[in-house]
Amino acid sequence: MRVLVxxxxxxxGCFIKRALEEESYAVDLCEDGAKGLEMALATNYDLLxxxxxxxxxxxLDILKNVRRxxxxxxxxxxxxxxQIDQRVKGLDAGAxxxxxxxFAIDELLARxxxxxxxxxxxxxxxLQVDDLILNPATREVARGGQRIELTxxxxxxxEYLMRHTGRVLTRPMISEHVWNxxxxxxxxxxxxxxxxxxxKIDRGRTKKLIHTIRGSGYMLKAD
Amino acid sequence: MRVLVxxxxxxxGCFIKRALEEESYAVDLCEDGAKGLEMALATNYDLLxxxxxxxxxxxLDILKNVRRxxxxxxxxxxxxxxQIDQRVKGLDAGAxxxxxxxFAIDELLARxxxxxxxxxxxxxxxLQVDDLILNPATREVARGGQRIELTxxxxxxxEYLMRHTGRVLTRPMISEHVWNxxxxxxxxxxxxxxxxxxxKIDRGRTKKLIHTIRGSGYMLKAD
DNA sequence: GAGTGCCTATGCGTGTCCTCGTCATTGAAG
DNA sequence: CTTCAATGACGAGGACACGCATAGGCACTC
Numbered sequence: 001m002r003v004l005v006x007x008x009x010x011x012x013g014c015f016i017k018r019a020l021e022e023e024s025y026a027v028d029l030c031e032d033g034a035k036g037l038e039m040a041l042a043t044n045y046d047l048l049x050x051x052x053x054x055x056x057x058x059x060l061d062i063l064k065n066v067r068r069x070x071x072x073x074x075x076x077x078x079x080x081x082x083q084i085d086q087r088v089k090g091l092d093a094g095a096x097x098x099x100x101x102x103f104a105i106d107e108l109l110a111r112x113x114x115x116x117x118x119x120x121x122x123x124x125x126x127l128q129v130d131d132l133i134l135n136p137a138t139r140e141v142a143r144g145g146q147r148i149e150l151t152x153x154x155x156x157x158x159e160y161l162m163r164h165t166g167r168v169l170t171r172p173m174i175s176e177h178v179w180n181x182x183x184x185x186x187x188x189x190x191x192x193x194x195x196x197x198x199x200k201i202d203r204g205r206t207k208k209l210i211h212t213i214r215g216s217g218y219m220l221k222a223d
Numbered sequence: 224m225r226v227l228v229x230x231x232x233x234x235x236g237c238f239i240k241r242a243l244e245e246e247s248y249a250v251d252l253c254e255d256g257a258k259g260l261e262m263a264l265a266t267n268y269d270l271l272x273x274x275x276x277x278x279x280x281x282x283l284d285i286l287k288n289v290r291r292x293x294x295x296x297x298x299x300x301x302x303x304x305x306q307i308d309q310r311v312k313g314l315d316a317g318a319x320x321x322x323x324x325x326f327a328i329d330e331l332l333a334r335x336x337x338x339x340x341x342x343x344x345x346x347x348x349x350l351q352v353d354d355l356i357l358n359p360a361t362r363e364v365a366r367g368g369q370r371i372e373l374t375x376x377x378x379x380x381x382e383y384l385m386r387h388t389g390r391v392l393t394r395p396m397i398s399e400h401v402w403n404x405x406x407x408x409x410x411x412x413x414x415x416x417x418x419x420x421x422x423k424i425d426r427g428r429t430k431k432l433i434h435t436i437r438g439s440g441y442m443l444k445a446d
Numbered sequence: 447g448a449g450t451g452c453c454t455a456t457g458c459g460t461g462t463c464c465t466c467g468t469c470a471t472t473g474a475a476g
Numbered sequence: 477c478t479t480c481a482a483t484g485a486c487g488a489g490g491a492c493a494c495g496c497a498t499a500g501g502c503a504c505t506c
Contacts, residue, residue, distance in 0.1 A: 044327035151451055168362065172242040172328040185238050189453060191495060198496095212495070214461070215375040216245045216362075374462060411484080412464060418486060437472065437483070 001116060001159065002026045002043070002177050006036035006062065007051045007078065012101075016049065019105050020112070024139065024152040024159070026180040033057030040066050040073075044176060047116055049108075050095075051078045052086055060090055067094040074115040078103075113137065127162040130222040132201065132209055134162050148200050153178070157193050158201070161210070161220040170217040194218055224339060224382070225249045225266070225400045229259035229285065230274045230301065235324075239272065242328050243335070247362065247379045249403040256280030263289050263296075267399055270338060272331075274301045274324075275313065283313055290317040297338040301326070336360075350385040353445040355424065355432055357385050371423050376401070380416050381424070384433070384443040393440040417441055 003020055007013035008031045017027045028043075030036040033054035040048055040062065048066070052059040063075060077090045077098040090098060097111050117125065117136070127134040131144045139155055141148045150158065156178045161169065171190050175183045183189075194210060202208045211219045226243055230236040231254045240250045251266075253259040256277035263271055263285065271289070275282040286298060300313045300321040313321060320334050336359075340348070350357040354367045362378060364371045373381065379401045384392065394413050398406045406412075417433060425431045434442045 038323075039325075041323055042325040042327065044329050153452065170242060170245040170328075170332075172238065172245070173332075176328055184453090185234065185241075187454065188495080192453075192497090195496065195498095214494070216247075376463070407464090410465065414484060415464075415486080418484095421485090435484070 001046045001156065002180065003028070003047045003049065003112070004036070004040055004043070004045045005029045005049045006033065006040075006054065006059065007031065007049070008033075008054050009051075012051075015105070016108065019109060021152070023109060023112075024156045025112075026156065026178055028180050031055075033059070033062060037062045037065050039181075041069055041071070043181075045073050046177070047112060048073055048075045049078065049112070050075060052090065053080065060086060060093060063090060063093045063095055076108075076111060076115060127159070129162055129165050129209060129220055130207065132162075134159060143201060143205075150197075150200065153193060154196050154200070157190075158197055161197075161218070165220050168213050168216050168219050174217065224269045224379070225403065226251070226270045226272060226335070227259070227263055227266070227268045228252045228272045229256065229263075229277065229282065230254065230272070231256075231277050232274075238328070239331065242332060244375075246332060246335075247375045247382070248335075249379065249401055251404045254278075256282070256285060260285045260288050262404075264292060264294070266404075268296050269400065270335060271296055271298045272301065272335070273298060273318075276303065283316060286313060286316045286318055299331075299334060299338060350382070352385055352388050352432060352443055353430065355385075357382060366424055366428075373420075373423065376416060377419055377423070380413075381420055384420075384441070387443070389442065389444050391436050391439050391442050397440065 001024075003025045005013055005016050005020070005027060007016065007029070010031065013029050013031060017029045020027045028039060028045075030039055034056040036050070036054070037057060050059040050062055054062075059077060063077070066073070066075070074096045075094065077095045078101055079086060079090070079098055080101050096115055099108055099111060113136070125135075125137065127136065132141075133143070134141050136159065141150055141155065141158065157174070160174065160177050172185075174190055175185070179189075194212075198208075198210050202210055207222075209220055209222065211221055213219055224247075226248045228236055228239050228243070228250060230239065230252070233254065236252050236254060240252045243250045251262060251268075253262055257279040259273070259277070260280060273282040273285055277285075282300060282302075286300070289296070289298070297319045298317065300318045301324050302313070302321055303324050319338055322331055322334060348358075348360065350359065355364075356366070357364050359382065364373055364378070364381065380397070383397065383401050397413055398408070402412075417435075421431075421433050425433055430445075432443055432445065434444055436442055
């Protein structure tokens, strides 16, 4: 799950970024409105978090531009108490939810989860492939009833694989949704993390779920 | 499916090339405008991906030149956010689609697929010859309901054969669409790969689909 | 300063791609 | 019909890239 945060107050922005990363999201942070819009259009984000008051371009304008390009990505607006009228405009212009500053970080996280859940294809809340179960709400993973501990990155990768079961996922596709813009194309990090996952999920089991499609990428599948 | 990518930023170019190759396209990469135009005119590509900002010759000029030669190859333009006016000019000059840099690789692949599909004869999405079925979306192949595993090259060759069922395909035609510019004319690689395909598709079946047209080339056909 | 998570780097095995050589088939000429 | 050359089929094997495994470095935390 890749998230873009457009927020000019450095401290607030970093705080949000950090919190989201701890929830295993891949996060990009942008402090400028115009540049933020560019990034939003450039990358296939799963969610946008946008402050209303921004330099060079307002959050409202970003919103309008994004929607004009027919991008359906859920958008969460951050507004100051004094901008209630703008907030209404924001919802009219296609925002999915708003949050008044200052806010509790837990609340932001809860709303982010809600928006991402809603965005998923009539999401069942819980992802399952064969006897492998992933619960996005609690970020708990288990196979055959046995709990599996994953690091943040491992979890993010597995969630992405499970949300696209049965489809071949190329490395560029994976890097785009599991890593942020700092990703270096010319390394084998993805392979390494797939290997980590294999050790925790497939190692020692007869039925392998993670498959390599040589020359293409990887696929999660029951058979 | 043979694709020419004209893009001067080495990193971006390599990234695109890799992604396309993992989707089984034969890809040539060119970092110079004038040379790119030359290549576009010299080879019968199935698709061109052209950056607007290029050394020695702009993407727009390449576009115009290609269209002036009455070449109908679909063209996908890559433009920076700041070149929106140029993009409009590009579409006017005969581009089929555009993408703003930096872009999501998923989106590029999706648009490439769309353009190539559009080019095909009102393609149904799934290719079928007798009981042989090929699904370009998942790159799955089956004959008589039985799944067949193919390597990237084998798949690329079969897809080309199936997209031109009933037509005699000469070796030059095949090499031009299935291999890239590194292809060595003086070998029998094509024969070898046709043989690989025969083993996986026709071997052991009464009804052969791959036919040799002596002195000309090969043909895929039900009878 | 031990522990953890993320990433880089490297050596190794294996599958893919391709080359080469030989054998089979075809079609034409005698 | 036989002979012969041209063409294609096909098996063997080698180079190389790809992906796997593992070790180690760096940053950050407690």
